[in-house]
Amino acid sequence: MFSLLLTFVLERQSQIKVKMSEALNVPCSSSYFDKSPAHTPTTVLKSLDLLNVEGTIYPVSGRSTPCSEHSSNVTTPVRYKTIKSNPEDVQRRKSLVDVCYEQSISDEFSQIQLSIKERRGSNDAITFDPLHAHNKPLSMISCKTDTENKFVVTKIINDDDEIEIIDLDDDDDEQYRNYSRSHSPIPLRQNYYPNCDVNVWLRSCEQEIIKPINGILSGFIPAWINGCLLRNGPGSIKVGSMTFNHLFDSSALLHRFNIENGNVTYQCRFLKTDSYKKNLAANRVVVSEFGTACAPDPCQSIFQRVATLFKPADANSDNAMISIYPFNDEYFAFAESPVIHKIDIDTLDTTERVNLHERIGIVNHTSHPHVMNDGTVYNVGLTITKSGPAYGVICFPKGERIFDDAKIVAEIPTRWKLHPSYMHTFGITENYFIIVEQPLTVSVPSVIKSQLMNEPMITCLKWFPDKPTLIYLVDRSSGELRHTYQTEAFFFLHIINQYEQDDHVILDISCYKDPEMLNCMYIDSMKNMQSNPDYARLFRGRPLRFVLPLKYPSKMKSLSNFFSWNCEATADTFNVFDNNLVKLKNSSASAFLLPDGSIFCKPELLCNLGCETPRIHYEKHLGNDYQYFYAISSDVDADNPGTLIKVDVHNKTRITWSEKNVYPSEPIFVPCPNPQTEDDGIILASMVWGEGDENHVGLLVLDAKDMTELGRCEFKDLPGPVPKCLHGWFAEKKIRNSSE
Numbered sequence: 001m002f003s004l005l006l007t008f009v010l011e012r013q014s015q016i017k018v019k020m021s022e023a024l025n026v027p028c029s030s031s032y033f034d035k036s037p038a039h040t041p042t043t044v045l046k047s048l049d050l051l052n053v054e055g056t057i058y059p060v061s062g063r064s065t066p067c068s069e070h071s072s073n074v075t076t077p078v079r080y081k082t083i084k085s086n087p088e089d090v091q092r093r094k095s096l097v098d099v100c101y102e103q104s105i106s107d108e109f110s111q112i113q114l115s116i117k118e119r120r121g122s123n124d125a126i127t128f129d130p131l132h133a134h135n136k137p138l139s140m141i142s143c144k145t146d147t148e149n150k151f152v153v154t155k156i157i158n159d160d161d162e163i164e165i166i167d168l169d170d171d172d173d174e175q176y177r178n179y180s181r182s183h184s185p186i187p188l189r190q191n192y193y194p195n196c197d198v199n200v201w202l203r204s205c206e207q208e209i210i211k212p213i214n215g216i217l218s219g220f221i222p223a224w225i226n227g228c229l230l231r232n233g234p235g236s237i238k239v240g241s242m243t244f245n246h247l248f249d250s251s252a253l254l255h256r257f258n259i260e261n262g263n264v265t266y267q268c269r270f271l272k273t274d275s276y277k278k279n280l281a282a283n284r285v286v287v288s289e290f291g292t293a294c295a296p297d298p299c300q301s302i303f304q305r306v307a308t309l310f311k312p313a314d315a316n317s318d319n320a321m322i323s324i325y326p327f328n329d330e331y332f333a334f335a336e337s338p339v340i341h342k343i344d345i346d347t348l349d350t351t352e353r354v355n356l357h358e359r360i361g362i363v364n365h366t367s368h369p370h371v372m373n374d375g376t377v378y379n380v381g382l383t384i385t386k387s388g389p390a391y392g393v394i395c396f397p398k399g400e401r402i403f404d405d406a407k408i409v410a411e412i413p414t415r416w417k418l419h420p421s422y423m424h425t426f427g428i429t430e431n432y433f434i435i436v437e438q439p440l441t442v443s444v445p446s447v448i449k450s451q452l453m454n455e456p457m458i459t460c461l462k463w464f465p466d467k468p469t470l471i472y473l474v475d476r477s478s479g480e481l482r483h484t485y486q487t488e489a490f491f492f493l494h495i496i497n498q499y500e501q502d503d504h505v506i507l508d509i510s511c512y513k514d515p516e517m518l519n520c521m522y523i524d525s526m527k528n529m530q531s532n533p534d535y536a537r538l539f540r541g542r543p544l545r546f547v548l549p550l551k552y553p554s555k556m557k558s559l560s561n562f563f564s565w566n567c568e569a570t571a572d573t574f575n576v577f578d579n580n581l582v583k584l585k586n587s588s589a590s591a592f593l594l595p596d597g598s599i600f601c602k603p604e605l606l607c608n609l610g611c612e613t614p615r616i617h618y619e620k621h622l623g624n625d626y627q628y629f630y631a632i633s634s635d636v637d638a639d640n641p642g643t644l645i646k647v648d649v650h651n652k653t654r655i656t657w658s659e660k661n662v663y664p665s666e667p668i669f670v671p672c673p674n675p676q677t678e679d680d681g682i683i684l685a686s687m688v689w690g691e692g693d694e695n696h697v698g699l700l701v702l703d704a705k706d707m708t709e710l711g712r713c714e715f716k717d718l719p720g721p722v723p724k725c726l727h728g729w730f731a732e733k734k735i736r737n738s739s740e
Contacts, residue, residue, distance in 0.1 A: 190530055190531050191530050192529075192530055192531065192532065192533050192535070192536075192637075193529065193530060193535070193536065193636050193637050193641075195637075195638065195639060195640060195641060196529075196636045196637070196638075196641040197661070197663070197690030197691055198526045198527075198529050198530075198636075199690065199694075200663045200688050200689075200690050200723065200724045201234065201247055201526060201723060201724050202237060202523065202526060202527065202723070203694055203721035203722065203723040203724075204235070204236035204237055204238050204721060204723070205235045205236055205253050205268065205270070205720055205721065205722065205723065206719070206720030206721065207719040207720045208268060208269045208270060209266065209267045209268050209269075209718065209719070210267060210269060210347075210348075211267065212256075212258060212265035212266065212267045213265060213266055213267065213715060214263070214264075214265055215264055215265070215266060215698070215699075215713040215714050215715040215716075216713065216714045216715075216716065217262075217263070217264065217711065217712075217713045218711060218712055218713075218714075219701070219709060219710055219711025219712060220262065220710060220711045221259060221262045221263075221264065221701050221710065221711045221713070222262075222672070222682065222701075222710070223261060223262055224672060224673055225259050225670065225682065225684075225701075226259060226260050226261070226732065226733045227258075227259060227730055227731050227732035227733045228256050228257060228258045228259065228345060228730070228731050229255075229256070229257040229259070229668065229684050229686065229699065229728060229729075229730050229731075230254065230255070230256055230324045230331065230343075230345060230728050230729050230730075230731060231254065231255035231256075231257075231324075231665065231686050231725040231726075231727075231728035232252060232253075232254055232255075232271075232320075232321060232322060232323055232324050232333055232334075232725060232726060232727055232728060233250075233252070233253060233255075233321060233322075233665070233723065233724065233725030233726035233727070234247055234250030234251075234252075234253065234321060234723050234724070234725070234726070235250055235251045235252055235253025235268075235270055235271075235321070235723060236250060236251045236253070236270075236723075237249070237250050237523060239251075239279045239280070239283065239284055239285050240282075240283035240284045241284070242284050242285050243523060244285070244289060244291070244292045244523060245289075245291040245292040245456070245522060245523055245524075246289070246290050246291025246292060246456075246458065246521060246522050246523065247521040247522075247523065247526065248289070248290040248291060248321070248521065249289035249290055249291050249292045249319070250321060250723075251270055251271075251275075251276050251279070251319065251321070252270065252271035252273065252276070252319055252320055252321030252333060252335075253268055253269070253270055253271070253321070253723065253725070254268060254269050254270070254271055254324075254333070254343060254348045255267075255268045255686060255697075255725055255728075256268070256345065256348055257684075257686065257699045257713075259699075260733075264699050264713035266697060266699075266713075266715045267348060268348070268722070269347075269348040269349070271319075271320060271321070271333050271341055271343070271350055272341075272349075272350035273317075273318045273319050273320060273339075273341060273350070273353075274287075274318050274353070275287040275289075275317040275318050275319045276319065287317045287319075288316075288317065288454065288455075288456055288457070289317050289319060289456060289457070290317075290456060290457045290458055291456050291457070291458045291522060292456055293454050293455055293456045294454070316337050316457070317337060318335075318337050318339040318341070318353070319335060319337075320333040320334050320335040320337065320339070320340060320341050321333075321335060321726070322334055322335045322336075322367040322726055322727060323335075323367050323368060323726070323727035323728070323729075324343070324727065324728055324729045325368075325369055325371060325377070325729060326371060326729065326731070327377055327396060327402050327403075328375060328398060328399070328400075328402055330342055331343050331345050331729065331731065332354070333350075334367045334368075334369070335367055336364050336365065336366065336367055336424070337364060338355065338356040338357040338362050338363065338364055338365055338381065339353060339354065339355050339356065339357075340353075340354050340356065341353055341354070342354065345731055354403060356381070356403075356406075359403050359404070359406060360381075360394060360406050360407070360408060361383060361384070362381035362382060362383055362392060362394065363381065363382040363383070363384065363389075364381055364382050365379050365380065365381035365382075365394070366379055366380050366381070366423050366424055366425050366426055367424055367425070367727075368424065368425035368426075368494070368727075369396075370426075370428050370622065372622075373619060374398060375398030376395065376396065376397055376398055377395075377396040377402070378393060378394065378395055378396070378428060378433070379393075379394045379396075379426075380392065380393055380394070380423060380426040380433070380435060381394055382414075382420055382423075383408060383411060385411060385413075387413060388413060388414065388417040389413075389414045389417060389420045389444075390411040390412055390413050390414060391411070391412045391414065391420070391421075391423070391435050391437075391472075392408040392410070392411045393408065393409050393410040393411075393426075393433050393435075393474065393479070394406060394407070394408055394409070395407055395408075395409045409476075409479050410433060410474045410475075410479030410480075411479070412435060412472055412474060412481055414437070415437055415470060416441065417444075418443065418444045418445060419441035419442070419443055419444065419462060419464075420441060420442055420444075421437040421438055421439070421440065421441055421442075422438065422440045422441060422442055422461060423435075423436075423437075423438075424492075424493045424494070425493070425494055425495050426495070427495045427497075427498040427507060427623075428476075428498070428622070428623050429498050429499055429500050429505060429623045430476075430499075430500055430623060430624075431475065431476055431477070431500065432473040432474060432475065432476060432482070432500075432505065433473075433474040433476055434471065434472070434473060434474075434495075434498055434505070434507060435471075435472040435474065436469065436470075436471050436472075436492065436495070436507075436509070437469065437470040437471070437472065438469050438489070438490065438491055438492060439463065439464035439465070439467040439468070439469060439489050440461060440462075440463050440464075440491055440515045441461070441462050441463075441464065442460050442461060442462075443460050443461070443462045446459060446460040446462070447460045458518070461515070461518075463491075463514060463515055464489070465489055465514060466489070467489060468486040468487060468488060468489060468600075469486065469487050469488065469489055469490055470484060470485070470486050471484070471485040471486070471487070471507065471546065471548065471601070472484055473485075473505060473548065483548065483550065483599075484598070484599075485546075485548050485591070485598075485599045485600075485601050486598055486599070486600055486601070487546065487600065487601045487602070487603065489514070490509075490511045490512060490513060490514075490544075491511070491512040491513070491514050491515040491517070492509050492510060492511050492512065493510065493612075494509070494510045494612065494613065494614055495507070495508065495509050495510075496508035496509065496510060496543060496606075496611075496614040496616065496629050496631075497614075497616050497621065497622070497623075497626055497629065498623060499621075499623055499624050499625050499626065500550075501584065501625060502583070502584060503549065503550045503551045503583075504547050504548060504549055504550060504582065504583070504584055505547075505548040505550065506545060506546075506547055506548075506584075507545070507546045507547075507548060508543060508544070508545050508546075508606060508629070508649065509543070509544055509546065510541055510542075510543050510544075510611055510612055510614060510631075510634075511541055511542060511543070511544045511603075512539075512540070512541040513540070516538040516539075517538060517539045517541070519538070520535060520538050520539050529636070535636060536635065536636050536637035539610070539634060539635075539636055540610065540635070541610050541611075541612070541634055542605060542606075542607070542608065542609075542610065542611075543605075543606040543607050543611045543614070543629075543631075543647065544603035544604065544605060544606065545587070545589055545603055545604045545605075545606050545649070546589060546601050546603045547582045547584060547587055547589035547590075547591060547601070547604075548591065548599070548601060549581040549582055549583070549591050549599065552581050552591075552593055552599060553593055554597060579592065579593065580592065581593060581599065586650075587604060588604040589601070589602060589603055589604040590602045605652075606647060606649050606652065607645070607647045607652070607654050609633060609635060609638075609643075609645055609654065610633055610634030610635040610638075611629075611631035611632075611633070611634065611645055611647065612631055612632055612633075612634040613631060613632055613665070613666035613667075613726065613727060614629045614630065614631040615629065615630050615631070615666060615667055615668055615669055616628070616629045616630070616669065617669050617671060617675075617678050617679070617681070618669070619671065620671070620675075620678070621678065626649070626678065627648060627649060627650050627678055627679075628646060628647065628648055628649070628678055628679050628704075629646075629647050629649065630644065630645065630646050630647075630667040630669055630683060630704070631644075631645045631647065631667065632644060632645070632664060632665065632666060632667065633645060633656075640658040640659075640660065641663070642658055642659070642661075642662050642663040642664060642687075642690075643656050643657070643658040644656060644657045644658065644664050644667050644683070644685060644702070644707065646679075646704070646707050655706060655707045656707065657702055657707045657708075657709065661689055661690050661691050661693070662687050662688075662689060662690075663687060663688050663689070663690060663724055664685040664686070664687040664700055665685055665686045665687065665688075665724060665725050665726070665728075666685065666725075666726065666727055666728060667683045667684070667685045667702075668683065668684045668685070668728060668729070668730050669681055669682075669683060669704055670682050670683075670684055670730050670732075677705075679704045679705050680704070680705070681704045682701055682702060682703060682704055682710065683700075683701070683702040683703075683704050683707070684699065684700070684701060684730060685699075685700045685702070686698070686699060686700070686725060686728075687699070687700050687712075688722050688723070688724050694720075694721035694722065695716070695717055695718040695719070695720060695721060695722065696714065696715070696716050696717075696718065696722065697714075697715050697718065697722040698712055698713060698714040698715060699712060699713045700712050
């Protein structure tokens with residue numbers, strides 16, 4: 001009797017779980033990360049890396065790298081076997097590529113339909129390329145089975161097309177090369193992105209401009225703007241005859257646009273870090289960077305290399321080429337190393353090196369701390385506790401002893417002790433610190449190996465595509481973890497803003513499907529982007545809004561409480577997506593309580609454009625409800641990749657500014673005196689020119705309300721090239737002129 005009852009219960013549980021699985025398998029159209037490799041709850045691993053935005057499919061593909069375990073470079077023909085197609089071979093599609101995805105893709109010539117079913121085995125490699133070859137739609141699918149190599153190469157116009165399966169012995173290289181040339185899935189081109197000049201990032205400053213120089217002013221600059229726009233970013237990709245491998249390795253270059261009474265001057269200088277000075281003295285790369293390993297030091301023993309593991313500030317480069325932030329009245333250049341550099345904002349001299357590892361024991365920190373209106377500064381860094389690594393929230397209180405009095409006010413254990421998350425920024429609201437733990441991690445074993453084997457930092461990054469992104473809300477008062485949410489795997493660098501509203505936390509992030517965009521910033525990748533049809537898709541990102549409910553049941557009721565003789569009715573009870581926990585009006589974001597008590601969040605799209613280096617009216621709206629943010633376009637295949645964007649997050653609208661061959665940097669909002677509205681002010685952006693106009697830089701001033709140009713100041717015929725910069729800060733003069 002007991003065995004019969006147990007059998008009955010197990011059967012009911014099995015049927016209920018099937019229904020739950022169906023309910024939890026989110027429809028493709030409702031996810032902006034359509035068919036990502038990350039698990040949605042209880043579903044199987046999906047096989048294609050596709051970002052679905054507004055019905056457009058963007059396949060993610062590229063070479064296998066330290067940041068990705070995917071093998072999907074469609075420009076490289078795969079090994080194949082030769083068998084002439086017959087009905088049996090056509091039918092074998094079902095065993096080579098099984099169902100998980102079906103999506104129609106429209107183009108100007110025909111409707112291409114691709115049906116791919118769920119893969120078998122962990123070694124499969126699937127590639128899909130919807131690009132045109134000689135004005136004809138062409139797709140290529142390749143699949144590697146568990147037991148043998150078999151690939152399918154075909155033009156798929158509809159489901160009735162036959163698939164040619166070709167056999168080839170491994171040693172028949174000549175036949176392979178001939179077949180590759182005649183069946184290349186993508187035609188050779190050298191200008192896939194004719195409107196984008198990537199060389200604006202690849203320039204090297206040849207001569208510093210120490211004394212301020214005057215420029216050519218056009219239009220007008222409002223007289224109330226008095227201060228200096230400080231910029232930081234790549235300055236030189238060369239050291240002697242050596243070239244760095246990655247854009248993030250470039251020596252930091254500081255820029256200063258001084259604005260006073262409607263006039264503008266410009267100057268630029270390298271940040272004098274220890275790494276810069278050592279490289280300059282040796283005339284070669286002697287300090288390893290993010291993507292570049294230095295030439296090994298024959299005088300350094302294995303024991304000395306091991307010893308550097310316990311001094312992260314000494315073991316890593318102190319090249320702070322990302323951002324600039326104020327601490328009290330002093331300004332510091334930042335990267336992710338726990339070393340920051342004080343700069344004189346009048347001369348751009350590097351005046352002090354501050355080792356935060358020695359002060360507060362952090363291993364690293366984000367490049368984007370938050371500066372509060374009272375002068376307090378917060379940041380998040382990796383700390384080492386008795387129980388393992390943790391994300392520590394650091395408070396730098398305002399005052400003369402801002403570094404001496406700094407302390408860790410909260411510590412949240414990492415999800416994986418040997419793989420803490422890579423973190424570039426964090427969020428803050430009135431009551432919470434927000435830590436987004438993406439599944440791009442820094443592998444501790446790889447860090448040890450990199451120190452011993454002289455490998456760059458990027459080799460230590462590991463991407464877990466089948467693991468969710470976790471979002472933590474940490475109580476600012478107590479430092480305790482209050483809420484944890486999960487969503488599909490995504491990669492991000494920048495949070496736009498975050499705030500609390502009606503028992504919800506709204507979190508806006510510039511998201512990517514995976515970290516392949518880091519590989520896009522290898523110098524070789526950038527130089528060859530015009531012949532890479534995948535480059536734009538690898539760099540594809542979108543601003544997404546996550547809405548995190550603060551009130552929800554602690555846990556779903558036990559399965560045993562729902563058993564009934566009507567299994568169908570019981571199973572329907574478990575459709576968790578019938579109960580959206582997001583109660584905000586005018587929001588299409590959603591959140592659902594899962595059987596294990598966790599909250600799964602699905603975002604909404606804010607703007608169907610790539611938006612990077614986002615800025616807001618920071619002084620008033622950081623951590624508060626806001627309507628507008630400003631960004632640069634990250635879509636290299638756009639009509640004008642140098643576009644500045646203003647996004648209205650309430651109405652989901654945008655306004656843009658662009659000019660052919662002009663590449664502005666991060667737009668910084670500066671409010672006018674006594675602003676009446678959120679966008680009552682101006683936008684400041686440095687800009688460079690492409691197409692060989694290298695010795696040319698300028699300052700652009702826009703009306704923040706309508707993004708129309710008010711004025712600009714250009715500096716031409718400079719003594720050397722000016723590269724595009726990353727982030728900065730507007731340092732306003734405290735004392736205004738009496739006439740203002």
